[in-house]
Each structure stands twice: as C-alpha cells, then as structure tokens.
Amino acid sequence: MIATLTRHQIGTVERALEIFRQLGLVEQLDSGAFYMTDIELMIGQSSTEAERKRAARLENKALLPSRTKGGHLSDIRPPEIELELEKEIKIEKEREGETGHPAPAAYGRYNNVILTDTELSGLKTELPDKWEYYIDRLSCHIASTGKQYHSHAATIYKWAQEDAAKGKAAPKQGIPDYSCKEGESL
Known part of the structure; x- marks a missing residue:
C-alpha cells in the first residue's frame, strides 16, 4: 500500500x-x-538548513551596517523578481541615454506617439488649439498603417503646415465642422 501511495517500487519501499x-x-x-x-x-x-539560514540572518542583522549587504537575494525576494527589476532599470537607463535627459513618454489614443517633454511643450505653444488633435491623428495613423516615423514631432509639424497651406484648419476638439462648399449639401 505504501508503494502505491508513494508511486515507488515495492522493493524500494521494503528496503x-x-x-x-x-x-x-x-x-x-x-x-x-x-x-x-x-x-x-x-x-x-524545521530542517537543519532552515535553522542554519535563520541563524545566519540573525547574525547579519547584528553586524555593522557596512557588512549587511552580504547574504543571498533569495532571502529577501525571489530571484525572478530581482531579474525583472534589473531589466526595467536597464531599459529606463537606455531610454535616458548618455545625455541624462528624461525618457520620452507615449501619447495619443493608442499610446504610440513618442514625444519628449520639450517636443510636447513646443507643440503646445505652436499649435495651442490643435496639438491634441494632431497627436490623436498620428496615433490612429500609426496604429492603422503600422508605419514608423523617425520623429513624431516633426511629422505633426509637417501635417500642420500642409493643412495650413491647403487652407484647411484642424478642427477644434468637441466642435463639429459643418462647413461645406457652395453647391454641396450636408
């Protein structure tokens, strides 16, 4: 019966x-x-290993603060979490680059328009009523076509200049545009 419960061979259990x-x-x-x-x-x-670890932890707590950095990370948190935290820190440092500037943030409906703080503030000052419209327009365009741009801010400025050259102003947020040419109907 013990062999069946433990799923070991009868000879092994007898020995x-x-x-x-x-x-x-x-x-x-x-x-x-x-x-x-x-x-x-x-x-x-508890096992002897658990007793040994418990005693080592108590010893580490009693030591001076300069020596408390020793020990195993698994005593504090699992290694998987530590690796994940290290990856996130590495990615963040890569975004900041060597210049030390903060990492750009994602904007738009689909959070795929990447702009730095200076680019965003430039858009807000140069396109005060339209910057949100152009960010959402670019976000939808990137999501639907899958295109990639070197500079999202440059793309927005280009679109704003093209719209201004055509005489077509970007619609204000929340106000529908019911304008039409002569001879056309809504």
Missing part, C-alpha cells in the same frame, strides 16, 4: 522500511502495522 527499522525510526507492531517512534518530535520541526 526503506528495513533501514528505518535498523535506525529505530519505525517499529513493527504485533498486528503487522508500522509505528513511527518519536513522530511527535519529527512533525513541525
């Missing part, structure tokens, strides 16, 4: 029980059942 008997961990009763001696002492006790 293990024999070793347990020799070590005095198991006794066989008259009925043939096995009885584990001192089981109440074995249940709930």
Whole structure:
C-alpha cells in the first residue's frame, strides 16, 4: 500500500522500511502495522538548513551596517523578481541615454506617439488649439498603417503646415465642422 501511495517500487519501499527499522525510526507492531517512534518530535520541526539560514540572518542583522549587504537575494525576494527589476532599470537607463535627459513618454489614443517633454511643450505653444488633435491623428495613423516615423514631432509639424497651406484648419476638439462648399449639401 505504501508503494502505491508513494508511486515507488515495492522493493524500494521494503528496503526503506528495513533501514528505518535498523535506525529505530519505525517499529513493527504485533498486528503487522508500522509505528513511527518519536513522530511527535519529527512533525513541525524545521530542517537543519532552515535553522542554519535563520541563524545566519540573525547574525547579519547584528553586524555593522557596512557588512549587511552580504547574504543571498533569495532571502529577501525571489530571484525572478530581482531579474525583472534589473531589466526595467536597464531599459529606463537606455531610454535616458548618455545625455541624462528624461525618457520620452507615449501619447495619443493608442499610446504610440513618442514625444519628449520639450517636443510636447513646443507643440503646445505652436499649435495651442490643435496639438491634441494632431497627436490623436498620428496615433490612429500609426496604429492603422503600422508605419514608423523617425520623429513624431516633426511629422505633426509637417501635417500642420500642409493643412495650413491647403487652407484647411484642424478642427477644434468637441466642435463639429459643418462647413461645406457652395453647391454641396450636408
């Protein structure tokens, strides 16, 4: 029955029980059942490795602050989380680049228009009523076509200049444009 429960071969279980008997961990009763001696002492006790780690942690806490950086990261947090944090920090540093400027942020409906703070403030000053319209327009255009641009700010400025040259102003947010040419109807 033990072999079935543990999914081990019968011979392996028989040898293990024999070793347990020799070590005095198991006794066989008259009925043939096995009885584990001192089981109440074995249940709930921590392993020697756990005891060793616990003692090392207490020692580290007692040491001077300069030596507390030792130890294993797994004592504090799992290594997977540590690796993920390191990757995020590395990506952030790459975005900042060597110049030390803050990383550009994503704007637009689909968060795919990348602009730095200076580019965004330039758009706000040069296109005060239209900058949001052009950011959303570019965001939708990138999402629908999959095109990539070297400079999203330059693309927005170009579109604004083309619209101004055509005499077509960008519609203001929230106000529908019902204008039409003579002879046309809505």
